Amino acid sequence: MIMRRAALLAALLAPAIVGAADLELAPTSIELSNAARTAIVTLRNAGGTPMRYQLRAYAWAQKDDGEMQLTPTRDLVLFPPLLELAPGETRNVRVGTRVAPGDAERTWRVFIEEMPRGDDSAAAARVQVLTRIGVPVFLAPARRIARGEIAFLQRTGSRIRFAVRNTGTVRLRPTAITVALVAAGGERLAEKALDAWYVLAGGERVYEADVPADACARSAEAVATASLEGGAIEARVADPCRAP
Numbered sequence: 001m002i003m004r005r006a007a008l009l010a011a012l013l014a015p016a017i018v019g020a021a022d023l024e025l026a027p028t029s030i031e032l033s034n035a036a037r038t039a040i041v042t043l044r045n046a047g048g049t050p051m052r053y054q055l056r057a058y059a060w061a062q063k064d065d066g067e068m069q070l071t072p073t074r075d076l077v078l079f080p081p082l083l084e085l086a087p088g089e090t091r092n093v094r095v096g097t098r099v100a101p102g103d104a105e106r107t108w109r110v111f112i113e114e115m116p117r118g119d120d121s122a123a124a125a126r127v128q129v130l131t132r133i134g135v136p137v138f139l140a141p142a143r144r145i146a147r148g149e150i151a152f153l154q155r156t157g158s159r160i161r162f163a164v165r166n167t168g169t170v171r172l173r174p175t176a177i178t179v180a181l182v183a184a185g186g187e188r189l190a191e192k193a194l195d196a197w198y199v200l201a202g203g204e205r206v207y208e209a210d211v212p213a214d215a216c217a218r219s220a221e222a223v224a225t226a227s228l229e230g231g232a233i234e235a236r237v238a239d240p241c242r243a244p
Contacts, residue, residue, distance in 0.1 A: 022047030023112065023131050030095055030110075033140040038096035041135065043112070045085035052084045052115040055093060060107045060136070064163075064206045066197045068109070075099045076108055076137065097139060104201040105170045106139035141169040141201070148172050148199065150224045150235035153206065158216045160240055162224045164233075165204040172199045176227040179209045181219035181240060189215035196226075216241035 024044040032039060045051050057076035061069040079094045095110060114131040147168035154161040160179055166172050173196075180191040192209050199205050207224075222240030226233050 022051065023053070023114070023133065025112065025133065025135070028135065030135060030137040031140070032095075032097060032137065034101050034142075037098070038094055041093045041095060041110075042090060043083070043085065043093060044090040045087055048087050050084060050086050050117075052117065053082070054113050054115055055081050056111045056113065057137075058109050058111065060109045060200075062198070062200050062203050062205070064204060066195070066205045070109060073108065075106075076110065078110065095137060099139065101139055101142050103141055103143075103169060105141045107171065107200055108137040108139075110135045110137055136198075138171065143169060145169045146172065146228075146230055148226065148228065148233050150226060150233055152222070152224070152235060152237045155222075155237070155240050155242065158211050158213045158241060159208060160211060160222055160224075161206060161208045162235065163204045163206045164199055164226050166199040166201055169201050171201060172226075172228060173197070174199070174226040174228055177207060177225070179207070179211070179222060179224045181211055181215045182221050182223055183218055184220040189219055211241075 022045060024046050026042050030039045030041065043053070055078040057073050057078055058070035059073040059075065063069060075097055077096045077098070083091055083093070085091060099106060112131075112133045112135065116130065145168040149165050149167055150162055151165060152160070152162045162179065164172070164174065164177065175196060177194040177196045178191055179194065181189045183189055190212050192211065194207050194209060197205065219240055221236050221238050223234055223236050
């Protein structure tokens with residue numbers, strides 16, 4: 001009985017968490033082209049309370065570590081930019097651009113952001129977890145070329161650095177990135193999986209991997225591999241644990 005009362009008291013004292021991810025949307029990415037400059041995103045409020053959202057558009061670039069660089073842009077037209085959804089209600093949002101396709105794929109992100117409910121008198125006593133969902137938007141280039149390469153950058157002791165470079169005109173999205181140490185006879189002595197993420201057209205992502213010192217000492221080469229939709233790309237380097 002005492003334990004039940006203690007649990008009930010803890011539940012009453014704990015801050016309520018509202019604004020759970022009750023938003024459903026489709027599609028989760030948008031493909032635009034010269035022939036199709038607009039697309040429809042369908043939003044649905046799967047929760048039990050009315051929700052308000054605003055939409056914002058950003059130009060999307062990347063740093064070498066894959067971190068997104070977002071800059072507010074007017075290249076995308078979002079309509080409506082503000083909307084309210086009743087419980088169970090579905091609405092369509094139009095996303096379009098007047099920008100002409102270029103030599104490389106153009107990339108943006110649309111963020112759908114939940115807005116605080118101003119009519120909720122108890123909001124100040126709650127912890128509000130507001131939904132923010134990013135939807136990638138791609139404008140196809142004049143000529144689609146999917147191509148990439150891997151280049152080793154540095155080998156110091158048991159740390160290996162290499163870059164996955166996009167030498168094509170459209171994004172690459174590897175499903176897996178690995179680096180392995182291989183013995184002279186072909187035996188894989190160690191292998192490490194790294195985070196796979198977009199590499200935008202003309203960009204690169206740099207990876208660093210710490211590998212076991214004992215495997216390093218016995219290895220004849222390192223093999224870095226990126227698994228892509230059209231097949232894998234890889235690069236090899238001899239004496240991976242010796243600085244070049």
